[in-house]
Amino acid sequence: MAASKLAVGVLGASGYTGAELLRLLGQHDGLRVEALTGDRMAGKEIAEVFPHLAPQKLPRLVKIEDVDFATLDIVFCCLPHGTTQEVLRDLPHNVKIVDLSADFRLYDPKAYQQVYGHPHKAIELQREAVYGLTEHYREKVKSTRLVANPGCYTTTSELPLIPLLAEELIERDPIVIDAKSGVSGAGRSVRENLLFTEIADSFAAYGVGNHRHAPEIDQCLGDFAGGTVKVSFTPHLVPMVRGIFATTYVRMKQGVLVQDLQERLEEAYQDEPFVHVLPMRSLPATKQVRGSNHCLIAVHPDRIEGRAILLSVSDNLIKGASGQALQNMNVMVGLPETAGLTIGPLFP
C-alpha cells in the first residue's frame, strides 16, 4: 500500500549516481520518491535531464531549499564533496541519510583536512557517521542515522582484503592495489579528457601515488587488520562506461597457503547475497556484474612463492555507489537488504 511506503528524497539527482539510484528505486516496493533536487536543473522534469527515466513517474527537480524535509523519511545525498557537509549538517534529525560523497568517510577531521585541503565543516555530524561497507559494518549501519557510503574503488578493494587481514593470513605490507575503472566513475563532468574521442581505444592511469581514496582504504583496512595499513594504490581509466576491477598483490604470512585465503573468503561471504567468491583461479570480468549490486572475488597464486593475487569486480555505479547506498538504507530502516537490488547483470 502506497501509504506505508517510506518517503525518499534524492539530493543531487542530476548526476549519474542519482540517476542510477532512481532506476533502482523504480524496482523497490517499500520506498516512494518524493523529492528530487538538482540545483542548476531546478524546475526541469527529470526526463529532460535523463530521457531514459521518462517512463518512471517522478517529481520535478527542485532546489534544495525548496524541499520540505519534514515530509521525508529518508535522504540519499549525491552532492559533490564539500557542499555535502553544509547541506547535511542542517537536516532535521528524524531523517535517515545515506551520503554518497566522500565527506563523512574519514573518521579523523585532520585526515580529512589533509586530503581535501580545507577544514571539515560538520565535525559533529561526522562523529555520528558510520562507514557503509555493508557486509562489514552492518550492525553499526542498523543503528545510525548517517551512513557514509564508500566509494567504488574502495568497496571493490576492501571486500577481498578485510577477511584476510582480520585473520592475519596476509602481511599488512606490501599491499599493491592496481585498480581500473569505467569512465562513469568520473560522473557527468564535462571535461575534455572525458570526451569519447579522447577515451575510446585508449588506456591511462591517473592520480598515481596520490589518489584521494587511498587514505579511505587504509582507514577501513586498519579497522580490521590489528595495526596500521598503507597500501600502494593506482587508479586507471578503462574505455568502458561501467565497472571497477581491482588486481591486488599480497604477501602471505609464513606458512599460509593460497588455499587458506580461498577458504577464508568463502567462509566470510557464504551467506552474503551480493559478494560471491568464485572457485580458485577464476577470471571474473566487469561485465559479469554490470547493472547489478554484485561483487565477485577470485584468488590466484602468484608465480612467486608466498604471494597471491586477488581479483575483484563490481559495477562502480551500483555496489560502488547507488546500489550499496540502497542496501545500506534497507538495513537502516529494517527492510529486506536485497529490496530493489535483485536485478541481474546486463550481459552482453
Add this chain to the structure above:
Amino acid sequence: MAASKLAVGVLGASGYTGAELLRLLGQHDGLRVEALTGDRMAGKEIAEVFPHLAPQKLPRLVKIEDVDFATLDIVFCCLPHGTTQEVLRDLPHNVKIVDLSADFRLYDPKAYQQVYGHPHKAIELQREAVYGLTEHYREKVKSTRLVANPGCYTTTSELPLIPLLAEELIERDPIVIDAKSGVSGAGRSVRENLLFTEIADSFAAYGVGNHRHAPEIDQCLGDFAGGTVKVSFTPHLVPMVRGIFATTYVRMKQGVLVQDLQERLEEAYQDEPFVHVLPMRSLPATKQVRGSNHCLIAVHPDRIEGRAILLSVSDNLIKGASGQALQNMNVMVGLPETAGLTIGPLFP
C-alpha cells in the same frame, strides 16, 4: 506461492536471447524456469556458459530430447531457424510456445521457401502461428498457442509505420528504412567479422538489398496498409553491443502534414506501456532504452516538402527479442502484460 507459478522451458538457452530471457524471468513472479536446453552445452551449469547468471538458481542445461514437455506450461524457443520447425512440430498441444526464430513469421510457405532456400517442414503448425508484434496483434496472441516473435529490425521498423499506413497518411511507396543494429543482433556466433578488433571503431552495412527480414516487414505492413508494400531496407552494424535504430523516410499523402503523423502516432500508442511517442523533432538514442522493453518513436519533417523522417529505437535483445517474447507470453497466459518487464534502461 511457487506452486501456482507456470512452468517454463527455454530451448536454446545458451545464446544471447536465451540469456536475456533468463535475466527477465528472474524478475517475473508468475513463472518458474523448469527446463533449459543447449545441445552442445548439455550437462553444464548455466553459470559455466553465462557467468553473470550464476546468482540466479537455474536448472542445468540438458538436451531437448531429455526435456519432459508434459511438465511444462510454456516454452520459449531460441533455436536457430530451420531446426526450430522440426522441434516445435512435435511438441505436445498443451504447451504454449513463443518462438523467437524466423521460422513461423512468414504466412506463406512459398515465401518462406524463397527466402530461406528450403521447403517449410511444419506447414500445419505455421497456419496456427500468430505474428507477435504485441501492440498490433494482441487479440490474436491471446488465443493462439504459437506466437512467431518478430525480429529486432522488424519490430523497430514496423511500430512507427503501421498506424500511418493504416490511416493512409503516407504513401506505400517509397518507404526507405535505413536500420542500424548493435552487434548482439548476430548472436554469440564465433565469426571473424564479429571480433572486437574488426568491429570496434568501424561502421559498415551488410545484407544490402537482400536482407531476410525485409519480406517480413513487407508482410506485416501489408496487413495494415490496404495494399501491398515493398520497402527499401538496409541494415548496418554499429560498434555497440545492444540497440536498434531505424531511420525511415516516407512521403506523405497529398494534404497531410507532419503534425498529422505525430498526432496519429501519439493516439495509437497513448495507452501502451512500452511504446512511447516523443515530442516532435526529438532525438532518441538507443542507450535511452538499453536494457528495457521500451521502443521510442520520433517524427521529423524532412527538408523536402511533403516528406517526413521517422526515428525509432529499441533494445534488440529485449523489445526486439526476449522482452517482446515475454510480453507475448504474458498475454497468452493472461498475466499482466508488463510482468517481468518493468526494469528501467541501464544508463549510462
Add this chain to the structure above:
Amino acid sequence: MAASKLAVGVLGASGYTGAELLRLLGQHDGLRVEALTGDRMAGKEIAEVFPHLAPQKLPRLVKIEDVDFATLDIVFCCLPHGTTQEVLRDLPHNVKIVDLSADFRLYDPKAYQQVYGHPHKAIELQREAVYGLTEHYREKVKSTRLVANPGCYTTTSELPLIPLLAEELIERDPIVIDAKSGVSGAGRSVRENLLFTEIADSFAAYGVGNHRHAPEIDQCLGDFAGGTVKVSFTPHLVPMVRGIFATTYVRMKQGVLVQDLQERLEEAYQDEPFVHVLPMRSLPATKQVRGSNHCLIAVHPDRIEGRAILLSVSDNLIKGASGQALQNMNVMVGLPETAGLTIGPLFP
C-alpha cells in the same frame, strides 16, 4: 633540401583537424611548418595540447596577430566558421590558403546568410574561392589562391553521386543520403553529449531535416546535374572516433541498369589515387580507410526494381578534412598530389 621547402602556417592548430594536418605534414617532404596558432593555447608547446605530436619538432603556438604572414607561402585555416572570414579577409595576397571551415563553401552570400544566420563578412574573397572537392574541381583548384575545403559529410556523399548525375543515369529526386559519422567530426568541443559515457554503446541521429551541410551538397551536385538538386540528408553519430559512412538511395533513369552505375563510377575514378570503386555489391567498412586519404565506393541494386544503393566511406579527418586540404594544397602549389598522403589505413 630544407631551403626549398614551402613555409606553412596552420591557423587553429589546437583542434583535431589541425592535429591531423600536422601528422600528415610530418610525412611531407616539400613543406615545412613555420607557424602554428591557437588563441586560447597561445604560448604553449603543441605537445602540451597534443602529447602525441611531441616527437615532431614543431613551433610553439602563438596568437594569429603574432604571425608574420609575409614569411609564409601557404596557410591552412582550421578556425571555426564566422571567425574564419574575418581572419582570411586580411591575409596578404601572396599566401595560398586552404580553408577547412564552412565559410567559403556556399557561392551565394544569401544562401550563406540563410544557413548561418548572419551576413557574410568577406564577400569579395568568397568570389575568389574554389570549392575543393579535388577530383571534380582540380583545374580550378590549380589556379586559385583560396580553396574552400569541403566537409566530411559532403565529400563522402558527393563522390559517388557526381558522375551519375553528370551522365544523367539517376534522377535528381529523390536522393536520400543517410549518413553516419564518427565522433571526431564534432571536433574537440567539450560538451556533455560528447562525453564517453553518453556516446559509448549508443547510436542517435542529429540535425534531422536541417543539417547545415545539406545546402552545400545541393550546390555541389547542382554544378554537375544539369538542374537543381535537393537531397534528403540525415546525419547520425556512431560510437567510433573516425569515419564517415554514407548510404545513398537513388532512382535510376528509365532503362538504366545498376551495372551502368558501376561502370560509370569505375571509369570516372580509374586514375584517381584516393577514390576507389569496389566490385559491385562490396561492403566497405570505415576502418578500411581509417587513417588514410582514401574514399571507397560500392554500388548495390536495391530490392526494388529501378533503384540502387550507393555506399561510400572515408576518414572524416583526412579525406573529409585535413587530407583533402593537403591534397588541394599540393595541387595549388604544383607538388605531387599524393605528397604526404601515402600512409595506409590503420587496421585493425
Add this chain to the structure above:
Amino acid sequence: MAASKLAVGVLGASGYTGAELLRLLGQHDGLRVEALTGDRMAGKEIAEVFPHLAPQKLPRLVKIEDVDFATLDIVFCCLPHGTTQEVLRDLPHNVKIVDLSADFRLYDPKAYQQVYGHPHKAIELQREAVYGLTEHYREKVKSTRLVANPGCYTTTSELPLIPLLAEELIERDPIVIDAKSGVSGAGRSVRENLLFTEIADSFAAYGVGNHRHAPEIDQCLGDFAGGTVKVSFTPHLVPMVRGIFATTYVRMKQGVLVQDLQERLEEAYQDEPFVHVLPMRSLPATKQVRGSNHCLIAVHPDRIEGRAILLSVSDNLIKGASGQALQNMNVMVGLPETAGLTIGPLFP
C-alpha cells in the same frame, strides 16, 4: 632505384602483425615485398584478406613451400610458435630473419620446454638467435642473421626496468608488473571470448600467475640486473584494439630517490628515436603512441616511501611487434634505424 631495394618475404602475412608490417613496409624506401605466405589463404590476393591493403601493390599469398627463398634477402616470420621453428630451421643461410614468434626468445631449451610443453625443434638455430629489444641489444642485432623479436608485454615492461636494474637503483624483488593490453594482442583468432559483444564495456585479467611471457621478462632483466630476477606479472584485456600499458611497482635501493630513477632513464634513452622519457609524474595514454613505433615512459613516486611506480606505453602491434621487427631489420641490414617508422601516432 627499385633494383637496389632488398627483397622481403613475409611468412604468415594473413594475421594482424603481418598486415601491420605490410603497412609499414609501404612507407619504406629501401625494401620491396616479394613474397607473402598465408597457408589457409594461399592463392588469394591480400586485399581479400585485408581490404585496407588493397591500394598497396602486393604479391598474391602463396604457401611457404612455394616461396623461392633464394630470391629473398630478408624474411619476417609471423607464424605461430611451434610451427616457426620447423620453418626457419630449413631456410637458406643467406637470408636474414626477424622472427616475431616466441620460438627463439628463451636462451635455454629446457626453459622453452617447460613453458611451451614440448622440446625445441631447432636448438642449433636457437643458439644463433639474438633477442631483439633493439635499444639494449643493438650491437648483437647488427651481426646476427636471426633476431627473436620480443613480445608486446615484454618490450613495454622491460624498457623502463633495464636501466634501473643495470645501475642497481632498484631491488630485484619485488617487481610487480600489472600490464594491460588491447585485444589485437590476441591476433585474429576467432574465439568466443574475443567477440565484440564479450569484450566491449568489460575488463578482465587472464593468464594470472602463469603467463608465458613472464619467463622472457625474467631472462631479459636478468641479462642486466647482475642476478636473477623473477617478476610478478598479470596481463589484462582492455576493450580497445591497440595499445599496451604497464604499471610497474618497484622498491628503490637504500638512499635512492625517485629523481634518480628519472635521471637514469632520461640519460639512457636521450638519443633513442623511439623511447621517450616524459617529465616526472606524467600520465601517458596508449592513444598517444597508437599507430607509431614509440614507447613512452613516466616515473612516479609511490605514496609509500622508498617505492616508485613506472608507467610505460606502446602500440602492441608496432613497437610491440611489427615496428620493432622492422627496426631490427634496419639494424641488421645497415639501413637507417627509423626507415619506414616515421609515421606519427593516429590521434584521436
